[in-house]
Amino acid sequence: MSSLHDRLADLAEDGPDRPQPRDAWERGRRYGRRRRLQAAALSLVLLTAVGSLLGALLPALSYDVGPADAEAALRLPDRLYTPSPWLPGTDDVGEIGPLVALVGAERKTWSGSGAGVAGVSAEGDYAFLDLPGLGGALGRDQGASIALSDDGRLVAYPLTGRPEGEPTFVGVAVYDTVTGEVTSQRIPTEHGISFGGFAWAGARLWMQYGQLEQAADEEPSSSWGSEYHVYSWDLDDGIRRASGRLANRMPDVSASSGLVTWQGRRLWVFDREGASVLRDLRLDLASDAPPALNPSGTRVAVLEDPDGDPTLSDGRPYLLRAGVVPEGENVRVATARVGDRTADELWGWRDDWHVLVRDLGAHALFSVDVNTGAREPMLTLPDATESPGTVLAEDALAAPRFDAPEPPHPMDPRLRLGLIVLVVLLGGGRLVIWWRRERV
Template sequence: MQQRLPDEPGHAREQDVLSREPFSDLRGHPGDSAQSSKVRTSILFKSAPNLPPGSIRVSHRTTDLETDVLTDLLEDLAREAPTGGAPPGQLWRRGRRMARTRRVGTVAIAAVACLVLIALGSVTWQQRAVEPPVTDTETKTYVPARMYRPSPYLPGTDDQGPPGVLIATIQAERKGWADRGFGLVGVSATTGDYRFLDLPDAHPEYLGDAALSPDGRYVAYWITGSVPDPLPERPKVPSSSAFSDVPPIVGHAVYDTVTGKVERMMQSTQHGLDGRALVWFDPTHLGVEMGQMRDCCSSADAGSSVFDLATGQAVAIAATLAGASTNAAGSIVAGIESTLVIETDGSTTPANVPQTAGRINRTQFLALSHDAKRIAAIFGNGAETPVYVKDLNADDHGYGDPIPGSYVGVFCWLDEFHLAALKRHGEDARGDLVAIDIRDGSTTMLSEYVDNANLALNLLSSPVKNQPAPPRPRSPWVPTIAAGTTVVAAALAIFIWRRRAGA
């Protein structure tokens, strides 16, 4: 209701207005304290000279409303609060017990996570104990009854040291955290241990040419480096797309499998070298053939030499070493258009060998006897590929009676009457390493052979032994992901446990 202001200045009329009970619904008891629940408001109508006609000024009279409302709300909260409950001392003990439970649960979950991580670590390194390299080359050596395809995640010599005398090297795929390619695995002749050879300055694409010495102590390989005038990048091709950017060859090196030392023989080159052949005459003489690169895919001025490891001297050879086979006693038989027997001093002797012999899967198609007077060779196509033996001093160009069988390659002469050869295994091109008695053609099983294995020829007469299989380590990503998952799961379990224990 609005009252008009009288015309007299300074005159004021006060109208008391009794308001309703706006807070009775909050208290829940509108009948209680009726006097205190009513809000009395005075509206004072005054006329003032400086106010326009019809204007009003409102003032509020101070009451006990705030105090009354707060008191009523507290009373309501007190009535709604739960009754009973444990005494304060018991509540304290209960809280301490809950805290201890949460701590025990946290420690238990963390302990389980640690045990899982330790188990993962032990699985990652589940392999035979690393045995020290054999420093005595007279220590007993063995031919493994079976050769295994190596795992790409095997450790290398950078981690485990030199392997000692080797019975074989195997070119195999190698993988790491992010890279992958090819590597060279050494198989110990004493323990049967497998590990990658971390050869300094080697490149994966050239490891297929690496040559193992006849006594299993040295590995010869091509080394790469920088040159004054590098050639443009080799064009990528599907067969070698993983290694299209290959550094140039600048020489060769010899790795000592017992001491781990490397002897490098660098060659002067402008664009890089074309490595053509590495072949051992005997355990201390290495034949090398290489040429100077002219462009990305061709070379010129090829030359062959024999390096003496004892003196470091080299002797030039007027013959190609491509496709050469060694008797591991100081002589090799080589030649493309004509066959020659080559000695460590560089001298050559023509040999009457028919050119119908073939070479299969890196194995030798000709084996020269220790006295350099006889050769064994493989001829034929299809199912039957027998072995023939010929006396080099004979005038005829033919061979005697064949040794029947399906052979893939012939490695060497074991003694006067026995050959080490690769016999075809079933329908595939794989083979078993066998000893052939040239007198009656009988064979003795030596080892289950794997492709791309290069053998230490002078050790093939060693006793055959069932060596343990190499370890099969998993990808390094597997334990890493498993460990990360374990940590995350443990953290989540601790969080949930503490939430529930504190509920």
């Protein structure tokens, strides 16, 4: 059994190897520095992760479009896309210049969704058009027409108001895609206006409208229009009512031939002002779809009903016919089938020999040579559109084609914000747990 003296001797011998107070203090400081470095590294990793997520989720904030160039030449895209409902508008990105096309599409905001109109520029850029006075009226059944001028610079649309507390059309407005300027004209009305269509002839806008018989409400079919007439509007002047054959028949517009109106087998060509008849053409068949006159006025395309009765439809596409227009003011026009070619709609002419037709099954426009019947795909249309559908600038029909880029698809900002908040909360919670663990 060791004595007290022995134990004190053993303790004295082990003394130099035991931690001294100064050594313990240094080790504590080194441990603290190491813990702070670990915390800083963890924070840096979390911040880097959040930053990477932000960079991936916020691409729409830097969405750029080409400048609005008044002299930009139109080009025909090889396809049109249904834009993302979260695509930016012109209030955000500015004017995008002369437009190749207008595409009706769903547009969403933080508070809801509705029908919008996206413009497609000559460069293939997309942006929703923030048209003052249009509001959410495109979804209502009161003639939600919209028209694009031949050169793609001017957009005509119905102006919305509340004559009796309910939103309805009360006028017409024109938006300049280069300057952003809007020219509007209100129409005297008690209950509102129902439009039958818009069409451009140069800088003159043609329209058809009638007065609503009663106030529009949430059920558009409960109101109707009467006394539909055709009017023209020179933007430097007021709206004027048309007369003669144009008084009650909305004209179609042919790029260089003037105004064209049609009824049964008769086709009348007016000057651009609609003042006088230039030609009176008598076709060899009647059609329930408007014929199309080529740019030089030397050929006409018409759709023949396959069952022979244009008053009935069995769902089959029309047979495509074309004919040469003889010289003279009052002439008969003989047409012949263009091979076995069919079409659901006529969309105009690409040049004097190639007519553009729509194939609803293929969601596309095709160019058909009326001499040989050769068919070539021209433009794939959007899979789905909202009112007023797809509208093409007349000058784009004859323009060179290009491979159109797909517009960006921004993420829903509500989902984007939710993911950011979730990452921040998870990262912050992880830091709190780590600090508490290290303090124990």
